[in-house]
Amino acid sequence: FRINKRAVILSIPVYAAYLILWFTVNYYNAKSVFTKNDPFCYLVSQNHLLDIAYSIHYNICIGIPPIIITVAFTVTITKLTTGQKDLQSLSRKNNFQASVTISYFTAVFLACNLAAFTNGVLYFVTARI
8 A cells, every 4th residue: 555645645735724714714704712710811703603613623634544544443453363374573573663662653543532523522412412
């Protein structure tokens, strides 16, 4: 499997422009609200449809990466468990050990991100729909 380097390099500024556009639209269509019960100012959208669209966008940004990483993690673990038979050479052993280490970090990322993902989904389902 080969990754198209040109497509990846092109997708980074496109995604950055997309995020900048969303945050700019939300910022100019919202007003700052300060409550005496909280130490923070909040941006409250003045357009209900834009607020729902922004919530969908935000939850996609929070929700899609863990799903993609979970699929990649599952594929990696499956390949690691089925490909252990021919670890004769030193380079294959080193590659296997590096893949196991990357899998550990991926599992820790997923475990840490699970709370934010669940919180975003529950907030969207209960408060926005």
